[in-house]
Amino acid sequence: MIKVGIVGGTGYTGVELLRILVNHPDVELKVITSRSEEGVRVADMFPNLRGHTDLQFSVPDVQKLGECDVVFFATPHGVAHAMAEEILNTGARVIDLSADFRLQDADEWAQWYGQPHGAPGILPQAVYGLPEVNREQIKQARLIAVPGCYPTSVQLGLLPLLENNLLGEQMLIADCKSGVSGAGRGASVGSLLCEASESMMAYAVKGHRHLPEIRQGLKRAAGKEVQLTFVPHLTPMIRGIHSTLYASASGLTQEKLQALYEQRYANEPFVDVMPAGSHPATRSVKGSNVCRIAVHYHAATGQIIVLSVIDNLVKGASGQAVQNMNIMFGLAENAGLQQVALLP
Ligand SMILES: NC(=O)C1=CN([C@@H]2O[C@H](COP(=O)(O)OP(=O)(O)OC[C@H]3O[C@@H](n4cnc5c(N)ncnc54)[C@H](OP(=O)(O)O)[C@@H]3O)[C@@H](O)[C@H]2O)C=CC1
Numbered sequence: 001m002i003k004v005g006i007v008g009g010t011g012y013t014g015v016e017l018l019r020i021l022v023n024h025p026d027v028e029l030k031v032i033t034s035r036s037e038e039g040v041r042v043a044d045m046f047p048n049l050r051g052h053t054d055l056q057f058s059v060p061d062v063q064k065l066g067e068c069d070v071v072f073f074a075t076p077h078g079v080a081h082a083m084a085e086e087i088l089n090t091g092a093r094v095i096d097l098s099a100d101f102r103l104q105d106a107d108e109w110a111q112w113y114g115q116p117h118g119a120p121g122i123l124p125q126a127v128y129g130l131p132e133v134n135r136e137q138i139k140q141a142r143l144i145a146v147p148g149c150y151p152t153s154v155q156l157g158l159l160p161l162l163e164n165n166l167l168g169e170q171m172l173i174a175d176c177k178s179g180v181s182g183a184g185r186g187a188s189v190g191s192l193l194c195e196a197s198e199s200m201m202a203y204a205v206k207g208h209r210h211l212p213e214i215r216q217g218l219k220r221a222a223g224k225e226v227q228l229t230f231v232p233h234l235t236p237m238i239r240g241i242h243s244t245l246y247a248s249a250s251g252l253t254q255e256k257l258q259a260l261y262e263q264r265y266a267n268e269p270f271v272d273v274m275p276a277g278s279h280p281a282t283r284s285v286k287g288s289n290v291c292r293i294a295v296h297y298h299a300a301t302g303q304i305i306v307l308s309v310i311d312n313l314v315k316g317a318s319g320q321a322v323q324n325m326n327i328m329f330g331l332a333e334n335a336g337l338q339q340v341a342l343l344p
């Protein structure tokens with residue numbers, strides 16, 4: 001059994017990790033931390049876990065965490081910077097759900113996050129945990145940077161076009177909608193029911209922190225810089241990301257485009273390319289680790305429209321983190337991750 005610790009067990013991604021891991025056949029949960037809820041039984045705080053775990057929250061303690069085989073960080077940025085190296089030195093592996101190790105360039109990270117990078121010494125060993133791109137490196141990794149939620153949906157939606165050099169030089173557009181759980185469980189005015197329901201708004205149009213992360217991934221796929229306009233929106237749903245991606249290429253057909261995506265993802269357990277003409281809904285992935293994609297081509301204009309949906313807390317965070325753990329430890333990649341989406 002793989003001994004698992006979680007730092008940050010009271011946030012949405014932490015409790016989502018718990019929901020997945022209590023049913024994982026190869027995992028024994030050993031430590032779950034919270035500074036504010038020390039001593040509280042996890043199942044008392046989250047009754048959905050009653051009967052599944054007897055653990056109590058404890059304050060983060062490197063020695064205790066170091067007795068685990070792997071430690072997940074489900075914490076705000078900066079926390080893994082402060083603790084990851086010490087934990088790695090104990091021999092445990094680290095899977096970080098925050099943005100701390102996603103950007104390869106520490107200066108760029110500092111620019112976007114408004115503080116110096118706290119662990120540049122271990123940054124080079126971090127592997128970007130997008131299995132559809134980096135599966136081989138993930139197998140050897142000791143430190144994983146789990147991709148952000150928007151970057152997962154946008155990169156999976158655009159990779160086949162960029163890897164096949166179909167787009168030339170052009171401005172790509174990612175028009176993305178997120179559910180409110182993407183903002184975390186911490187209290188904030190923008191997440192209140194009266195603020196977020198029955199309304200929708202764009203935000204961070206000037207520049208969102210996920211822009212450099214998406215650009216970095218698209219550049220790797222294309223082998224050159226890629227221009228991208230990325231506009232996130234807050235929508236009145238709890239979970240889900242819907243990305244509508246716009247590009248153009250002449251000389252394609254709907255059939256060729258469809259075949260390109262079907263071939264690229266034929267062996268991917270968590271990417272589902274839907275039949276031509278489909279419109280994936282976020283509810284079709286809610287609670288599951290699947291990214292569902294549909295591609296559309298307007299032959300008259302050369303317009304490509306890719307629709308990509310994920311659950312921000314699963315393929316966009318905790319499910320993808322567990323997928324990485326499965327790959328790192330040589331387990332079945334879908335172990336613990338076979339949940340079918342909830343309908344309605
Ligand atoms: N929500 C989402 O859809 C996604 C989130 N992420 C990222 O995952 C991370 C967690 O997100 P989310 O679950 O939403 O966050 P929350 O704000 O909901 O939870 C944060 C957790 O971290 C703990 N924590 C906060 N500060 C510290 C600290 N200094 N040391 C130790 N523990 C700390 C908190 O517990 P306590 O204060 O009691 O210790 C809490 O359990 C973030 O980096 C986020 O950006 C990534 C993809 C998607």
Ligand SMILES: CC(=O)N[C@@H](CCC(=O)OP(=O)(O)O)C(=O)O
Pocket residue numbers: 097098099148149178179180181182183184209210232234
């Ligand atoms: C709806 C909403 O607020 N979404 C969050 C998404 C991000 C997230 O959690 O991303 P990181 O892991 O990169 O911090 C945001 O836009 O900041």
